[in-house]
Amino acid sequence: MKALLPILTVLAAIVVLWYGAAVWLNSQWIYDQAARAGTEVTVTQLLSETMVQDRPVLPAPHQVAQGLWDGLAGQKITSKRSLVYHGWITLSATMAGFALGTGLGILLAVGIVHSRAMDMSVMPWAIASQTVPILAIAPMVIVVLASLGIKGLLPKAIIAAYLSFFPVLVGMVKGLRAPEGQQLDLLRTYNASGAATFWKLRLPSSMPYLFASLKVGIAAALVGAIVAELPAGATMGLGARLLSGSYYGQTIQIWAALFTAAALAASLVMIVGVIERVTLKRMGMAR
Template sequence: MTATTPIAAPGSAIGRVSGPSLWARLSQGSTVPILLVLAVIFVIWYAFTIYLNARWQFQVFDRAGAEFTAWEFIVGTMSQDRPVLPAPHQVAVELWNTIVGQNITSRRSLVYHAWITLSATLLGFLMGTLLGMGLAVLIVHNRATDRSLMPWIIASQTVPILAIAPMVVVVLASIGMTGLVPKALISTYLSFFPVVVGMVKGLRSPEFLQLDLLRTYSASRWQAFWKLRFPSSLPYLFTSMKVGVAASLVGAIVGELPTGAAGGLGARLLAGSYYGQTVQIWSALFMAAALSATLILLVGLVQRIVLARMGGQP
């Protein structure tokens, strides 16, 4: 007699195939590592908040002449009005109050200041990208330009932006140009360099055999540029644009510092440093970081769409 294998009824424990648990699925991805890193950052942040604010808190209790417990001391270091290092929850409350709790047209709103900085960032990024692409095309197609211009482009980035920004603002103000344009030009100065380097690398990425094949078809330099060089440079271009848009935001913020502008994240940072409002400084920094991350994600989204429509790998 041969033994027969019993057939499990539908829904029975034997018939069900147990899949990986929720924790196993999360562990295989990037969710758990990211959460662990964030948890470590918050623990370190809170620890330094207690350490850096402890001196002032000791003085507060000494002047009051009151006894205190360890818990009261810890709570006190995390609830100071002008702490040396604000606690994460203080920054979160400030972000909520200045983003959600204020009208976006109010000067107390971070959205209002972020929009002023964003307008200069986008204008500077646009000018820097166009300038960088134009210089890259000249460098690749003209050997004299490559030898004469490229060293100066590299040398231009050795000058600290903090030294250039005040001069740009003062010179342009003397001829009546204030507001958006000076900040945009400073953003252009920082954003064009990565675009030049990336675009030159991309335009030179086609192999010699590919270029030789186009010559056999009697393709002109213009046709070789549009049919081969430019499509090959797009991955390099978008990668450099991600760096350029972040640098453009930095340039816009730096450009707002020497002007004493009435609006912008740079003006928000400057006002916070004048009056010792460290919570305001940190909230503006977080807003700038969120703005930079959003711009980089948007450039990445455009990259995926463009490369997918061209049939390439996004």
């Protein structure tokens, strides 16, 4: 209980500040209505009416909670209004992009570590690729692939992979270079081949670095999948819920989709963490 006390204290402070911000930002509409009617606004009226607006500037926490409940449990999971349905669409693109990005990142990392030419040529381009905003790349990828007749999951997966491969690449390069010189010299005295050195020393040494980068990569892949749903005018996915909410001023819908995305990202990171603990324990590297 003592360990939870600081977390609960911070959470309570955030909720109080959130309610205060909701009253402040939503109060203008109340004052405007009162001015038109020629009446005064009481404190009680201000507090009550700013908490129940249909399209508030900032939804109150209980309104977001109600929106989450309606979207997650109040609809059939096959309904186009269900956050479970839209979350599954986004999750599918996220996992496909994460798989592509992870595979690409690991392959490039192995090549960079074993080839000075790749280290000098590929790594700078990989770094430079991350300086281009994803919001600029996503529409181009969507439009080009759509002109080729490629729609649906693949374009979103490519954009998710674009964001997820770089953390994996950097983490894997760092991990593969983690063995000390003495360890490498020992394997050379045993006349170990390059493949044996990779499988018996470099790859095991890279596991902690790899899993740390996978946690970042899977969260980045989710961001990429959501961003990819925006320029295409998608009708399915959490990005589509954000887009339709912004079109029609449904701020509660926007916040509910945001919290769903955050919960999905946290769950994915936790799953990677569980796999990490199991893997490292079986390798005798549990922390």
